[in-house]
Amino acid sequence: MKEYDSAADNIVCSPDAWLFSRLEELWAELQPLTPFGRDVIAKRIVHSDPGMILSSYDDIDAYESFIRVHGSDKARIDRLAWHLGRIPRLPSFADSDIAGAMDAEAGDAERGGDFDVVELFLFKKFLSNYKACHDLLDDALIERFGFSFVSEPLSALLEKGGSDSETFQISERYDGELRRIRSDIGRIGEELEKAKRALAESAREIWGLDFMGRDFLTVPIEKAVAIASESDCGTRGRIAVEPYDDFSCLVRILPDSAYLALELRREALRDEESCAENSIASKISKIVQRSRADFERYMRAAQRLDLARCRYLLKKKYDLCRPEFRGKGISVERGRYLPLLQDCNVMGTTYMPIEIDLRHPAAVLFGSNMGGKTVVLQSLLFFQIMAQSGLYVPAKAFSSQVFDAIEYVGEGAGRESRGLSSFGYEIHFLSKLLAIAMTKSCFAVFDEFAHTTGSEEAEALLAAVIHHFSGMERCAFLFATHFRGIERHKNVHWLKMAGLDINAARIWFSAGQSGIADASGMAESHGSSLSLEERIRKINKMMRYEILEDKGGDGDHEDRSDALEIASLLGLDKNIVDEAVSNLSGRRLTYSENIRGRTQ
Amino acid sequence: MLPDAVNFLNGINLVTGPGRACGKTAFAQAAALSLRNAGKGFAMISIGVEGNVAGREAARSDSIVSLARDEVFITASGFLGAATCLPEILDVLPGESAFGQLAIARASRRGKAILAGPERNEYLRWAVERIVGEGWATTVIVDGALNRITQAASLRSARLFYALRVDASNQRSMAGKLRYLHRLISLPLLGDIEMDIRIGQPVSRIKGPLTASLLGGMASDVKVIVVEDFSKIFLDERDLTDLMKKRVLAVASSVEFGGFSVALRSVKRGEFETLLGDELKNLVISWDAYKETGIEEMGDERI
Numbered sequence: 001m002k003e004y005d006s007a008a009d010n011i012v013c014s015p016d017a018w019l020f021s022r023l024e025e026l027w028a029e030l031q032p033l034t035p036f037g038r039d040v041i042a043k044r045i046v047h048s049d050p051g052m053i054l055s056s057y058d059d060i061d062a063y064e065s066f067i068r069v070h071g072s073d074k075a076r077i078d079r080l081a082w083h084l085g086r087i088p089r090l091p092s093f094a095d096s097d098i099a100g101a102m103d104a105e106a107g108d109a110e111r112g113g114d115f116d117v118v119e120l121f122l123f124k125k126f127l128s129n130y131k132a133c134h135d136l137l138d139d140a141l142i143e144r145f146g147f148s149f150v151s152e153p154l155s156a157l158l159e160k161g162g163s164d165s166e167t168f169q170i171s172e173r174y175d176g177e178l179r180r181i182r183s184d185i186g187r188i189g190e191e192l193e194k195a196k197r198a199l200a201e202s203a204r205e206i207w208g209l210d211f212m213g214r215d216f217l218t219v220p221i222e223k224a225v226a227i228a229s230e231s232d233c234g235t236r237g238r239i240a241v242e243p244y245d246d247f248s249c250l251v252r253i254l255p256d257s258a259y260l261a262l263e264l265r266r267e268a269l270r271d272e273e274s275c276a277e278n279s280i281a282s283k284i285s286k287i288v289q290r291s292r293a294d295f296e297r298y299m300r301a302a303q304r305l306d307l308a309r310c311r312y313l314l315k316k317k318y319d320l321c322r323p324e325f326r327g328k329g330i331s332v333e334r335g336r337y338l339p340l341l342q343d344c345n346v347m348g349t350t351y352m353p354i355e356i357d358l359r360h361p362a363a364v365l366f367g368s369n370m371g372g373k374t375v376v377l378q379s380l381l382f383f384q385i386m387a388q389s390g391l392y393v394p395a396k397a398f399s400s401q402v403f404d405a406i407e408y409v410g411e412g413a414g415r416e417s418r419g420l421s422s423f424g425y426e427i428h429f430l431s432k433l434l435a436i437a438m439t440k441s442c443f444a445v446f447d448e449f450a451h452t453t454g455s456e457e458a459e460a461l462l463a464a465v466i467h468h469f470s471g472m473e474r475c476a477f478l479f480a481t482h483f484r485g486i487e488r489h490k491n492v493h494w495l496k497m498a499g500l501d502i503n504a505a506r507i508w509f510s511a512g513q514s515g516i517a518d519a520s521g522m523a524e525s526h527g528s529s530l531s532l533e534e535r536i537r538k539i540n541k542m543m544r545y546e547i548l549e550d551k552g553g554d555g556d557h558e559d560r561s562d563a564l565e566i567a568s569l570l571g572l573d574k575n576i577v578d579e580a581v582s583n584l585s586g587r588r589l590t591y592s593e594n595i596r597g598r599t600q
Numbered sequence: 601m602l603p604d605a606v607n608f609l610n611g612i613n614l615v616t617g618p619g620r621a622c623g624k625t626a627f628a629q630a631a632a633l634s635l636r637n638a639g640k641g642f643a644m645i646s647i648g649v650e651g652n653v654a655g656r657e658a659a660r661s662d663s664i665v666s667l668a669r670d671e672v673f674i675t676a677s678g679f680l681g682a683a684t685c686l687p688e689i690l691d692v693l694p695g696e697s698a699f700g701q702l703a704i705a706r707a708s709r710r711g712k713a714i715l716a717g718p719e720r721n722e723y724l725r726w727a728v729e730r731i732v733g734e735g736w737a738t739t740v741i742v743d744g745a746l747n748r749i750t751q752a753a754s755l756r757s758a759r760l761f762y763a764l765r766v767d768a769s770n771q772r773s774m775a776g777k778l779r780y781l782h783r784l785i786s787l788p789l790l791g792d793i794e795m796d797i798r799i800g801q802p803v804s805r806i807k808g809p810l811t812a813s814l815l816g817g818m819a820s821d822v823k824v825i826v827v828e829d830f831s832k833i834f835l836d837e838r839d840l841t842d843l844m845k846k847r848v849l850a851v852a853s854s855v856e857f858g859g860f861s862v863a864l865r866s867v868k869r870g871e872f873e874t875l876l877g878d879e880l881k882n883l884v885i886s887w888d889a890y891k892e893t894g895i896e897e898m899g900d901e902r903i
Contacts, residue, residue: 088692118677118703121689162688169688169708182686189710209892212602213633219892245767246866248891270684 013046013385017408017445021381022339023389029317030310033081035089036299037306046388050325050402056390057322059308060315062144067312069138076136083132084309086166087302090126091119093292114278114285121168123288123295124158127151128165130298133305145308147301154291157284170277174284178276181269188266195259203239203253216252224249311391320392323383324399329359330380330443330476335395337379347533349540353395354379356547358478360491362470365480365547367497368562372545373480374410376497377445380478381408384443403476404440407433410447422452430465441474449479456485463487488552498544500562532570539569602630603886605638607858608759609739612728614752615861616744617763618777624763627861628743629665630889631761635739636668643672643737645727646715647745649699663715667707672737674727676716677701685711691730693723704731715743721754728755749781752855753831759858760785761885766872767865775875778860780837782880783844784830785857790850797824797848805852809834815843824848829855859885 018024032038047053070076115123134142134149142148162168172179203209207227211217219227228241238254255263288295314320318338335354344351354376367373383393384400409429411422426449436442449465450458462479463486469477470491488494564584568577607613608631615631617624628644635642649663667673667685677700680687685707693702699716704727707713718724724742731737742758744751752760762781766774797803803824806814810827811834818825825843827833829851835843843849862884864872869888873881 116677116700117680117687118689118692118701121703122692125691167688167690167706169686186709193710213637214602214630214890216890217892218888218890223892244865247868274681 011046012048012388012404013044013406014408016412017381017406018044018046018385020408020410020412020445020447021378021385023382023385025339025342026314026386029314031313032306032310033085034087034302034306036303037310040303040307041310044389046385046406047390048388048402048404053325053388053390053402056307056311057392059144059304060311060392061322062141063305063308063312064315066138066141080133080136081309083129083136084302084306086125086129087133088122088125090122090295090299091115093289093295113289114282115288117168117170117281120158120161120281120284120288121166123154124162124168125166126295126298127155127158130302131155133302137305141305145301145304146297147305148297151291151294151298154287157287161284170280174280175276178273178280181273181276185266185269185273188262188269192259192262192266195256195262196253199253199256199259207239209239209251211253216250218244218248219251220248224251227251307390315392318394320394321396321398323387323393324397325402326399328361328401328473328476329357330384330400331357331398332380332383332395333397335379335383335393335398337375337382338394339382340375340378344540347537347540349537352545354547356380356495358476358493360470360493361472361475362466362477362491363479363493363495364466364486364550365478365495365497366482366484366550367480368499368543369566370539371497371499371543371562373497374447375545376547377408377410377447377478377480381406381443381445401441401474401476403443405436405442405444407442407444408447409433409444409449423450426450434468437469437472437475442472443476444478446477446479446481448481451482455483459483459485463489466492494550494552495547496550498546498548500539500565501542501544502565504542535570539566542569601887601891602634602637602889603627603859603861605631605634605640607631607761607885608635608642608741609640611856612732612740612742612755612758613761613858614742614744614755614758615761615763616749616751618774621765622763623765623861623863625743626863627761627763627886627889628741630861630886631741632665632671635741636671640739641670641672641737642739642741643674643704643731644715644741644743645674645724646717646743647724647751648697648719649676649714649716664712665715666710666712668710669707672704672706672731673713673715674702674704674717675713677703679714679716680705683711683713685709685713687713690734690736693718693727695720695723702727704736706736717742719745721751724751725754725756749855750831753829757856759856761858761861763861763863765863765865766867768867771867771872771875775872775880776837778876778880778883780840782883783840784833785855787830788848788850789854790826790852793824793848793850806832808832811835812839815839822847824850826850826852829853831855857883859883861886861889863888863890 027041027044030041032041047056067077131149131151134147137145137147158168159165160173161171170178172182200211203211207223209217209219224241227239238256240252240254242250244250318336332354335356336351337354341351343349356376365373365376383395383398384403385406386393387398387400388402388406407429409426433442433444450461453461462481462483466477466479466486467489469475470489564577564580567580568574613631615624615628617627625646628646632642632644644665644667646663665673671685672690673687674693675683675687676697679699680703683705686709687703687705688708690704690706693704695702695718697716697719702716702718702723705713718727728740728742731740742751742755749760749762752758762778764774764777801824802819802822803826804818804822805826807828809832810825815835823846825847827849833840833849840849860880860883862872864887876884
């Protein structure tokens with residue numbers, strides 16, 4: 001991820017917001033097939049330009065329409081993915097130009113901007129697969145993604161080099177002179193092979209040496225000495241001998257003059273061949289260079305198709321919906337926060353979709369410990385970042401606005417701000433955010449802002465901040481907090497999580513005390529040794545993850561946070577919980593009595 | 601003499617050895633020659649350039665191979681100009697080498713080329729899968745990195761060959777190396793001993809390398825240790841012996857072992873065979889691949 005700089009125009013989402021949203025877990029499922037698609041996904045771009053975002057949605061829709069029409073032809077869809085996956089990254093044209101300039105300075109103007117054989121191979125492979133994709137698309141997609149193909153002549157030229165549609169070499173089909181040179185090299189090669197076989201045959205007949213294609217052999221010293229003494233005369237098979245170890249020498253066949261003459265002739269021809277190949281490569285390179293604009297267009301088209309495909313696959317897998325952008329506010333209908341949904345599936349707990357409609361610039365969310373406040377913040381960030389990344393969103397409906405900056409303030413944020421306490425960082429960041437919000441539309445979530453300072457001052461500060469933000473019409477700020485003494489202003493949503501189902505908790509605790517099985521058939525008391533996972537499942541069953549309007553203390557036990565109940569459910573010693581309840585109420589009530597008292 | 605081509609046919613053959621000049625490249629080239637003499641096609645891959653030694657000088661020696669038409673190899677774009685075998689580029693590997701992009705190529709005529717292969721296991725695997733998957737070759741010879749039997753595990757269904765050069769000064773230590781490797785490749789497969797493990801008997805499954813320090817921290821009641829494969833064992837011979845005295849060491853998956861290649865220098869084959877013993881000497885598939893045919897030694901007797 002890029003280093004975050006909120007002043008930079010091109011970075012919309014802070015790394016803290018990205019991490020807190022847990023979008024990374026879903027991001028790994030985006031699997032583009034081309035290097036260009038992978039480049040985009042790796043950058044984790046969050047757009048602030050509505051045009052870019054809507055274009056991405058339209059691309060997904062266009063690909064979906066294509067699948068609707070042609071999806072039954074599975075071979076066609078598979079082939080499209082196969083060819084898309086074989087499109088290679090192209091050599092850099094710019095580098096070639098620089099190389100060309102350097103070559104020109106060196107006096108080799110002819111070589112300027114040439115590609116080597118491997119690079120030409122990449123252009124051929126690119127064109128071959130790009131064209132195959134083009135041929136598999138329908139007119140609507142070709143038009144939508146600009147997936148046209150106008151490089152038939154270049155394609156045909158590259159087609160000549162290599163034995164199939166992808167492989168490449170500087171073939172003799174490019175040039176008659178190269179054909180002649182290679183034919184001569186081939187002929188001399190055959191003569192050399194013949195001569196080599198004759199020399200090997202001679203070595204076998206005279207010395208009993210069977211090289212079997214090996215360049216050298218080791219033979220016993222006595223034999224080597226005999227060979228050396230006779231071979232020196234040059235009248236019989238010429239063998240070079242050199243010492244190897246205590247028992248043997250190394251022998252190799254020496255070429256005769258006829259063989260050497262052929263080798264020299266072949267070397268000269270290879271030089272000619274190399275010149276001819278360079279000349280052809282240079283000509284092809286110039287044609288490729290002239291097609292630069294086409295290649296750049298092809299890369300963009302392949303990238304768009306690739307991204308639309310992988311975004312569509314994500315949409316299909318998770319039944320995502322197309323976000324709508326309206327002037328202001330955020331509204332989610334049956335939103336599914338996928339990372340948590342998956343956690344719930346693993347833990348066997350129930351996930352409750354999110355319903356929320358924020359029209360004011362500021363919103364405050366109260367709620368129980370473990371009641372889901374933080375999850376609401378994460379969910380909204382998750383949906384918003386997905387939407388601004390050009391992805392559809394896991395909800396029945398999601399409407400929002402496009403923000404210039406997306407931020408998170410809470411635990412774990414501002415890791416880079418060394419030397420500042422949590423509170424110090426929050427204040428530092430708040431000042432920064434206020435400055436950004438003067439000129440840009442911001443979406444920021446605050447998880448337990450100022451929770452590390454005294455409650456009275458924290459409430460006063462929080463109330464002032466919320467009041468200030470409530471006037472920023474282009475922004476959306478959401479605060480999750482335990483501080484309930486905040487002065488209430490207009491233009492702010494006051495919300496709460498529904499929290500612990502106190503009746504369910506009562507039944508469970510009563511069952512625990514009396515040993516009667518609860519609704520789920522478990523007869524454990526709240527002090528018994530349940531595992532943490534079992535306790536979390538229990539809390540999850542009793543918790544109502546529902547966002548309600550908070551009417552400010554006029555409802556049923558509005559100001560409770562269920563902290564003691566949750567502590568008890570998590571297995572804290574019963575005596576401590578009872579004493580805490582007693583401290584709270586000012587009289588020595590048992591925990592169970594307290595629960596009963598609250599629910600009656 | 602040359603190793604029999606049957607040892608290498610239709611498979612991924614990884615050649616490794618215990619250090620520089622251990623004879624692995626000579627053995628890999630002997631295997632290639634044997635296949636060529638049998639009329640069988642193959643692909644030849646090296647790791648890096650001449651056993652990881654970079655530099656153009658190094659590239660001029662062992663990395664140069666003779667190739668016949670249709671034989672497949674991996675080279676670097678910077679070496680293509682020097683290839684006389686008229687390479688046809690089949691694909692390009694991810695990443696770059698010091699000598700340019702690495703490419704899978706096929707010789708269009710008899711000639712020479714400089715081998716330059718991927719140094720990262722994942723790229724090696726990618727290249728091998730491309731070569732076999734595309735049907736460019738069914739037999740692949742990988743002139744592997746030194747002391748890197750881990751490559752065998754990273755290449756699916758690879759056969760491992762271990763080459764070593766023995767001289768008068770190192771014959772005992774080399775025999776020890778073969779014995780050690782033999783113990784590793786002979787470790788039982790978990791699937792084969794599962795029935796023998798008593799219910800409730802603590803079994804430790806090690807993900808990643810098994811080292812002496814890991815072993816030291818292991819509870820004493822663990823009597824069965826299972827590693828992913830033998831290449832994950834990083835214990836010296838003494839630690840391995842101690843471990844196998846007290847506990848059962850098994851592997852979750854096996855790596856096929858192809859055999860040893862031994863090149864002798866100033867050592868009689870019989871002497872070294874005595875050091876190896878019967879079981880080990882039978883695993884040697886190549887004694888002196890470049891020795892003149894017909895004068896093979898059997899003990900001290902010459903045929």
